[in-house]
Amino acid sequence: MTRQITAERGLPDGLGATLMEDGVHVAVFSAHAEAIDLCLFEPSAPVEAQRLQLPGRMGDVHYGFVPGLRAGALYGLRAHGRFDPAQGHRFDASKLLVDPYALRIDRPFLYHPTLAAPPGRAIDTAPLVPRAVVDAPAGDAAPLPFRRPGFTYEVLVRAYTQRHPLVPERLRGTVAALAEPAVLDHLVRLGVETVELMPLAAAIDERHLSALGLTNAWGYNPVTHRAPDPRLAPGGWPEIRRTVEALHARGIRVLLDVVLNHSGESDRWGPTIAYRGLDNRSYYAAAPDDPDCLINDTGTGNTFALWREPVARMAIDALRTWVEVGGIDGFRYDLGPILGRTPDGFRPDAPFFAMLAADPVLKDRIHVAEPWDIGPGGYQVGRFPRPFLEWQDRFRDDVRRFWHGETGLISALATRLAGSPDLFDSGGRTPGDGVNFIAAHDGFSLADLVAFEAKHNEANGEGNRDGHGENHSWNNGTEGPTRDPAIAEARRCDVRALLATLFVARGTPMIVAGDEMGRTQGGNNNGYAQDNETLWLDWPSADMDLTAFTARLAALRREEPALHADRFLTGAEWHGRPDVTWLGDDGAAMTPEAWNAPEGRFLGLRTSGGTQGADVLVYLNAAGEARDLSLPEPRPGHAWSLALQSDRPDLGERPLGPGLGLSVGARSVFILVERLAA
Incomplete structure (x- = not known):
């Protein structure tokens, strides 16, 4: 069917594809594109059936209305303009682009070198790029009323249930699996108050992983920040919402790890699949004297320029979607200083923070920052504005060093147990603003912390150069697996002591899913590329005695105000x-x-x-x-x-x-x- 498009009924204020009874509004931000095409696809067709140039423009928004277009329609975008890298422009109409405001995509992102091919080759990338799906999920989800997170449980969704014997095989590794009774029962027995789900937004593998035959299991390389990854939530928004409601029914809040600091397009040699093709110069931060040199404060090749209103608005709109459509209770922000970074450095009053604090949907949600990145002035622990909580690497390192056997740490340990007043006792903040952990997804598992003195990341294909080098870890006498019962018992004893230290400290305690059952990554302290049994939890071999011990700790902390009171000692x-x-x-x-x-x-x-x-x-x-x-x-x-x-x-x-x-x-x-x- 041949479609028409008109500007008369356009909706420039509503970015993305907005479904109406009689058609679809489409609006796309680009300050520098000369024109933008809406590309319409038939199911399974490798290239579009029709291109319609968006006829309206209001400021930097291109828009149009397509009468008769319905829910489920597949679409993409193409942007016309100069390919002038010296000026920061990388327009290339041969590249099909995914709408940054897409709510659903029809397939996962897969890296292919053609996606990064220069314009001179003029290879149409439509067969390689997911199509956005016109969708209108209900936006009336009901997050739980605001409350401090309490005992938090960090979950890598794909790895959590891949080997769970009581989860149906068709659901393993998906968001839906978290709503299974056996999974919910485990969380309740453990005393979990909040689950923190690692990223769910649709992501693409880094190009070096593709060459190695590996995949990014963590998902910290997103493209569409409002569209769930089909591999994690094949049922889309309804699946996410049902699972969140099931967790809420058990009294468990849900945080989502979001990556708003960069996109999966990487550096200038990376794929052109969304932001780069739509408006490279607006979306990404670049060197002041070289618009083609992207700033890499994230270590991933690019950094979003979140001090620019359209970029910050894209991030805020994505967060609102996860709350209003998915029922998410709050967020953990990967590489949080990027959110507050401006050309003048990190600012607690940066535009993104101001927009977040003023937003009626988001201002009362839970917000947790990873308060460091690799950029200049990237260590900002204790400097985030209220109401942010912050991950606490000082707690992690001081507690590890104490149990490692280092001396001269009594005062440091007392400071951490007291709620880290050196970091948080100002501006009306409390110990609960610090998220205490001893292990997180990034680094050794708790069991590996006491079984390996050195990292063993050879399987990642980077010559064991990746991952943290300073882990304050120990092996109790031999490196790695052992059949010596004395060493095995010493390791178990150390793990229990570490967990007990976490739960008696003032602050918000967090553990990684599986650390309560003895999970190991075989000494790999950077398991992001191991979508296999290195990361998949071994439920059949779970140490249920350790699980019961962790549950006792959580219950004791919950029952005794002397342990959980939110005031500094x-x-x-x-x-x-x-x-x-x-x-x-x-x-x-x-x-x-x-x-x-x-x-x-x-x-x-x-x-x-x-x-x-x-x-x-x-x-x-x-x-x-x-x-x-x-x-x-x-x-x-x-x-x-x-x-x-x-x-x-x-x-x-x-x-x-x-x-x-x-x-x-x-x-x-x-x-x-x-x-x-x-």
């Missing part, structure tokens, strides 16, 4: 007694000499539950021998009860008699709670 009086007393290895209050002892490997703390709960004692012993100490006196009418000890997870809570001492096991964490005396 300062030693100041709180409801008639100090909010914290720091204790040495003799059980007495820490002295200046003890704080400065170079060989210190032990720290205790007594925290107050205020008017709402009991006092809690925590002892952390990273030494290789037990510590015998005297317990402080409980409050009148109370007695200490040993709620948990990480070296003996098989033991339940048990009361301690009055006046008794305590032997805190080597390389362990003990948690005691005041209970009413019998």
Whole structure:
């Protein structure tokens, strides 16, 4: 059927394809294109059936209305203009482009060298590029009311259920699998309050991975920020919405990891599939004296110029879609400083932050920043504006170094346990603004942290040069897998001590899905390219004892205000007694000499539950021998009860008699709670 297009009924304010009862409005931003074609496709056809030039232009928006076009119609774009790299322009009408505002695409992105071919070759890329699908998903989803994230569980969707025996095979590796009863039951038993899903937006593999026969399993290389990846959500928006609703029904909030700092088009030699072809000079940040040299503050080849209103608006509109259509409760922002970067550097009042704070849909959502990137001034921990939470690498590194056996870390450990006031105690911020973790998707798994001194990334095809080199890891006597039962038990004990440290610290705790069951990546600390059993969780071999221990920790933290109160520990009086007393290895209050002892490997703390709960004692012993100490006196009418000890997870809570001492096991964490005396 031959279609007509008109400007008379255009809708330039509504970017993308907007479905109406009698047709479709199409609007595309490009400040520098001379003209833009709307390309209409028949199903399975390699090239378009018709091209319609968008006839209207209002400012930098090209637009038109196509009467009679219906939901499900397939379309793409072509942009006409100068190919003048010296001026930052890379228009090439032989390249089919995906609408950045697409809500759905008909197939996954696949890298092909032709997508990056120069215009002189004039190869039509239509057979290689997904088509956008005209769609109108309902925008009335209901996120849960705002609440702090609490115990957060980072999930790589594709890897999480690939080997789950109770998930139907057709659903494994998809968003829909997360709504299966067996998966939901596990999350509830574990005590998860918030799941943080790694990226779901449609992404493309980096060109070097294609040459190696590898794929990007993490998805941090997106193209269409509003369209879900068909490999992760083959059911599109309805699948995402049903899964979010299923998690909400269990009281679990859902965060989405979003990558708004760059696109999958990479550097100037990368594919032209969307932004580069539509308006390279507007979308991407470039060197001031060389418009063809893209700034690479992301390490991926390009960086979005989010200080420009149309680019920031694209990002804000994408976030709104995930909330209004998918019901998402909030976001974790990859390489967050890019959001606040301007030509003058990072600014907490940057345009994107101002737009986010003013948006009626987004301002009350949860926002979590990864507060670093590789650009100049890229380390911004503690500098994000409210209401942002921030990932806490200082917590990760200081806790790892303490348990690794490094000395002189007692003060640093106390600061992290107290909620990191050195980073967050200003501007009305609280400990909960810091997201504490010991392992994340990027780096060693928790089990590998205590089993490998060095990274082993050979399978990534980069000569083991990729991934972090400084991991503060240890192997307990031998590198990698072992059949020595003593080494295996030492590793299990270390993992439990690390988890216990995380859950007794002030702040927002986060673990990676599978770390509660002993997941390993075989020493690979950069598993992004391993869409295989390196990343897929081994549910049949799960360490359910470790899972039960993690659940006990989560429950104890949730039940005791002394552990979860969102206030910094300062030693100041709180409801008639100090909010914290720091204790040495003799059980007495820490002295200046003890704080400065170079060989210190032990720290205790007594925290107050205020008017709402009991006092809690925590002892952390990273030494290789037990510590015998005297317990402080409980409050009148109370007695200490040993709620948990990480070296003996098989033991339940048990009361301690009055006046008794305590032997805190080597390389362990003990948690005691005041209970009413019998």
